[in-house]
Amino acid sequence: MSRFIVHDRVGVKGQHVPVDEDSFLDIPEEYYDDLSKIQEYAQDLEHARNELGRIMQIVSHLTNVCNTADRNLANAKQELIKGLGLEDGNWAIDFEHKQIGKVSKVQKPMPRVV
Numbered sequence: 001m002s003r004f005i006v007h008d009r010v011g012v013k014g015q016h017v018p019v020d021e022d023s024f025l026d027i028p029e030e031y032y033d034d035l036s037k038i039q040e041y042a043q044d045l046e047h048a049r050n051e052l053g054r055i056m057q058i059v060s061h062l063t064n065v066c067n068t069a070d071r072n073l074a075n076a077k078q079e080l081i082k083g084l085g086l087e088d089g090n091w092a093i094d095f096e097h098k099q100i101g102k103v104s105k106v107q108k109p110m111p112r113v114v
Helices: 029-083
Strands: 091-094 099-102
Touching: 029 099
Parallel strands: none
Antiparallel strands: 091 099
């Protein structure tokens, strides 16, 4: 017989727990409202954990996408710098004007915004 059993969490989600079949008792009708709440809470928890698992898969995938794009960007920029025969350093690319310039070591004064 397949049963949905709620118990204090011990072990992995979905793990079968040994239950002494002779220990089961019928729950009196006066507790049926409580039983419905417990079942609802258990289902809410199950659904939330499933959604959290999906979100974590998405986060993991997007992290991988970002890391790949970051490596590709660094490699492509390095190839451009080498191709142009530029010296080592920190170079910035202006896509609008299709120019590349070395980042200044001296920070120009910036207006303070409050």
